[in-house]
Amino acid sequence: MRQSTTTLEVSTTCRSLIEITREVVRWAADQQIDTGMLTVFCRHTSASLLIQENAAREVRSDILDWLDRVAPEDGGWAHDDEGPDDMPAHLKAILTGVSLSIPVVNGHLALGTWQGIYLAEHRARPHRRQVVLHLIGE
């Protein structure tokens, strides 16, 4: 049984979903694990991770719109030290989550045909985000 870890650095420019499937799949493949477990972990409280359709482009904008509705900027939040997008960003990160567990089976991540891995940037301004990958298996 072996383990590997790495950290992906993702530069974001605005509130958006940034697909990181290719980077994650490539790194996992490089570890040459046949059976194992991959964990993807986002080290932030105003950015998060989600798995969603990687085909239709409108899906991404609908997701961002929906997150805005569920956690609106005009929600009257007490915490607004860093502007109106601050607290909604935390709430969106809670809703979507910061860790994903994806099995590796027969040398491949068990992602479904339409599943892509996204880093969700919830802040309006550019940020540099860190995503930790951990793989265990053999």
Place this chain on the structure above:
Amino acid sequence: MRQSTTTLEVSTTCRSLIEITREVVRWAADQQIDTGMLTVFCRHTSASLLIQENAAREVRSDILDWLDRVAPEDGGWAHDDEGPDDMPAHLKAILTGVSLSIPVVNGHLALGTWQGIYLAEHRARPHRRQVVLHLIGE
């Protein structure tokens, strides 16, 4: 240290919560692991996983109603290629998530007394869904 994986096939008939606790617990028990980690992973973007009460039947219908309110069909979504339940299904999958991590302690899954594992089908029509199980331990 050992690993095992399998894939459960779950046939769904409509928007619903389908309990898979028994199948998951049975498979995990068959692996004869005393201490370990079980990962449950749903390979779809319009179906997902959740852990919830397995006693009162109204809980399930309330959950489905609530998901409909949070991600309504009449939300004016841009993505509706496959009908009005398409985009809400994606949003509900994001809200609930597609991976679960459950420890195995003293030969048993560490589920609480009232915790059941559910596959949540968010589409209106029947689908065949795949749930990957991965267990590591000894």
Place this chain on the structure above:
Amino acid sequence: MRQSTTTLEVSTTCRSLIEITREVVRWAADQQIDTGMLTVFCRHTSASLLIQENAAREVRSDILDWLDRVAPEDGGWAHDDEGPDDMPAHLKAILTGVSLSIPVVNGHLALGTWQGIYLAEHRARPHRRQVVLHLIGE
């Protein structure tokens, strides 16, 4: 490769977010694992786990307010055996989730600077909650 598990008992007094970062970090450190994977699992259906900012105190009250809005007590839920906070508690547990996966890198949990681990108690009355920790690595 080694594994360790333990169960944290957390006493709650009311609907609240209870930070358990210190207990989790201390236990993980005691296992003297250099590289590994920590799983945190909440054994309940009306309490859950989340990772969020551990600095500004208003963030916590905003999170609780937001959860009340998304899953309100006056939602007309069918399931109210244990009072009006019963079904909203289940819905909030679904939204936030009951398992977290956090890598261990260079002997430390890979939590970001501002990330704290919280047990979220969604019921109004006091409860005794169990959080299972599982660590694998070497």
